[in-house]
Amino acid sequence: MNPKLKAVFQLASVVSAAFGLKQSIKSAREKNDKLELADAIITALGLVTGTALAVRALRKGSDDQ
Secondary structure, three states, X not given: OXXXXXXXXXXXXXXXXXHHHHHHHHHHHHHXXXXXXXXXXXXXHHHHHHHHHXXXXXXXXXXXX
16 A cells, blocks of 8 residues: 555544544543543544554655655
């Protein structure tokens, strides 16, 4: 698969996961569930890392040309 296309799909995946994450954080706060909130925060950190990797892949792809 084309690296740029793969990075675009990864970004789309991160965006869709972010919408679900927002609801998870809201739910955890409403229930005052610290374990659920910790899980949501760790998931958010993974999304940040995934975004950074996808952006780097897109930049590398544009530098190669």
